[in-house]
Amino acid sequence: MKFAKVKLFIVHILVLGTFLIVNQVTPSPGDTSGNGNPALLIIWILIPLLIFIVILWVHIFRMSSISTTFFIISIFGILVHLTVSIFYQKKELNEYREVIKIALIKREGVADAQYIQSITSGLDIHMNNQNFNINTYFMFVTFSILLAIIYTLWNTWKKRKNPELRIFYSLL
Known part of the structure; x- marks a missing residue:
């Protein structure tokens, strides 16, 4: 589990770095932006990183003995934060x-x-500092935790509903 936490920390540093790099690509207010948004080439890396982060969180949750009540309270807290x-x-x-x-x-x-x-709409280059900042980074992190909690709860519920399929679910 310690190795999973180290991997999670490193991936979060990579995600934060990506957010900060894209944030810096924003032109100054009032400047023209040229042709397109070069940061769009970088942000696609966030999708596989999100999936990897969720997998790591699920692994950590499985290794820890966290109660369903705590997960449900966490979901409400995360939804308030978001x-x-x-x-x-x-x-x-x-x-x-x-x-x-x-x-x-x-x-x-x-x-x-x-x-x-x-x-100032969509993924225009003028929006990089609005779409990729510290606040949206923390939104990204809490969203990944929310997905991992929902997956963990769903998986637990499925195991309880069909105990004869535990071997199948343990492979997932």
Whole structure:
């Protein structure tokens, strides 16, 4: 189990590094961004890392004797954290749009609301610092824990429901 925790720590450092690198690719407010978002080439690595992190968490949960009650309380805590984090991100996005508006007014004398909306939505390069920051990193981590808890609970429930299939489920 100690080796799994070390691997988990290393993978979390890699994920944090990815978040910080993508965050730094954001152009300054009011600057033009060029052609596309080069960070899109980097962020795809987060999908297999998420899967690997969930597998490691599930392994750690299986080796520990954590009660179902603790898991259920943890799910509610994680859902509260994710909800608060989403509202915080929305607030930060609105403030960021204001910063861009002010920067455009200073540079060009006018700010087009439609342009600001278009560059601050989706995976535009201007959104890298909004989509990949410390808050969204912690959202990523808690989401991985949530997936691992749900999988562990589901697997436990299946084993209790069909005890004759324990050998099959132990292989998973």
